[in-house]
Amino acid sequence: MVSVSSELERPQAAAAPTREAAGAALRIQDVSHGFVLHNELLPVLDDITMCAEPGEFVALLGPSGCGKSTLLRLVAGLDRPRQGRLLVDGEVIAGADPSRVVVFQDPTLFPWLSVWRNAAFGLQARGVLKQHRSRVDDVLSLVGLTEFARVYPYQLSGGMAQRASLARALVNDPRLLILDEPLGKLDSLTRLAMQGELTRLWRQRGFTVLMVTHDVEEALLLAQRVVVFSDRPARIRADLYVDLEYPRRRDHPEILRLRREALGLLGLEKNW
């Protein structure tokens, strides 16, 4: 059931040697979580144990509503697990921290701030904006929004808003980038372009990525490892290694094989 490729290679580490230590190591140990709904405990995560090596790109794949986003909230430190532990670089996650930034499905830009101010929010919140003003300009040019720095969010298209949201995360130089279906609401062309940008940024900067998606192809094109979850309460069904060079082609035989396997694990093998 679990396909394990040979030794896991980390091509991005070779691509960006200066940033080798930029990524954080994540350990999720025996984590179970649930919500109280109508006085009953609704189990959402069931005994999840997994890890992500520094600089690794891990995709979490599963049916919608299975609890992937809940796991991301735990990793981000927005919620505490009912059981188990989450560790980043050996330390238990005690709360939200700018070294672990989340990009949500909705861009959730602050509508009262211009794109530049949105991107600068993290630095300003920590009181270091004055020393690092140029970093805001840098990330905006990285995501191609330099010309739109003074514009308010309502004036942006969906793809631009999501890029601004990415810039707002990247300005903090995160060691772990947490992506909750970041491309889920984009049109298919913008989505393809953004997938390319995402891998480029990751290889350039070397942070660890944890990305939730329910798009099998997206997971296989972007990630080095795809963790497949069952329906709620989420259990890990498989850990697929995608040992391919970037940029990847969606018609590569290995991608097609893994895609079939992943869809099979999700109970959808007849639908492809």
Next chain:
Amino acid sequence: MSVVTAQIAPTGQQNTEALVNAVPAPPTLLTVSGLGWLTVAALVIGLPDEQMVDRTGLLATLLACAGAAQLLLWAGSHVAPVLAHAGKWARWFVALAVMITAWELATAKFNVLPLPFFASPQAFIAVYTDDFPRLFDCLWHSLLLLSEGYFLGAAVGFVSGVALGWSTSVGYWAHPILRLVGPLPATAWIPIAFFIFPSSAAASVFLIALATWFPTTVLTWSGVASVQTAYYDVARTLGANQRCLVLRVAIPAALPSVFVGLFMGLGSSFAVLVVAEMLGVKSGLGWYLQWSQGWGAYANMYADLFVMALMCSTLITLLFKLRDRTLAWQKGLVQW
């Protein structure tokens, strides 16, 4: 303009071409209204006054000046097209000329509407020429009293609204009080306020502040309480502490609602201002209203009402301008 730029361009750019091309033609209706006003001026001077009035000459001069100004606007719009924008008010100018004529004929000229209850246009203008110092003093004192009360009430209302929306323990204690006391009209406190406070001026400030406080608090509170939790999540992962969450997320997100509260508070503060001035002060537009009624000087009352309307309207306009500047990030604001 390509489709792509139209999509990503800041709003309003698509319409600029249409605006530039639409240079309005010189409005002919302005000549009609201008000549109309000159005619009214001639009428005022020509017909004998039935009532005992001064300032007939001044009224005719003012009307003639207004008429001449409209004709000048029309002539000038041939040279400077900007002036042609005045043309959109031409229908109002015509209507005003008709109304003033009717008013003048019914009062000063034919005495259909009896004195002293109905004042002629001359008498109305005479108030401003003869009683200007007192009226101006009243306006000044009203503005002073109103701004003391309003700013106090708005500030306390804003702070208490934020505290109510943010802190559950503040909400626990303050909510019942707010629910019980808030809906009570501020004017109901008049008897108590005037013996609790050392001076009637302080009591008036308190009443105006109270009237402003309630809507400001409730709407600030509801604004803070209805901020999407997603904004807090994002801000927390970006390293925001509690202080930052309140100041940089909760308050800005609540501002649209806060401005609704400030607007409603301003409205009720006007109401209380007039009542408080009738009771406890020696100068103010509300006081002037009662004072002139006492003397049977109805023209003064109308003149005072007009000043009051101008003051209230101007203050509301200023508040809306402030809101438009502060909330430039919001789409689709109501234009005042």
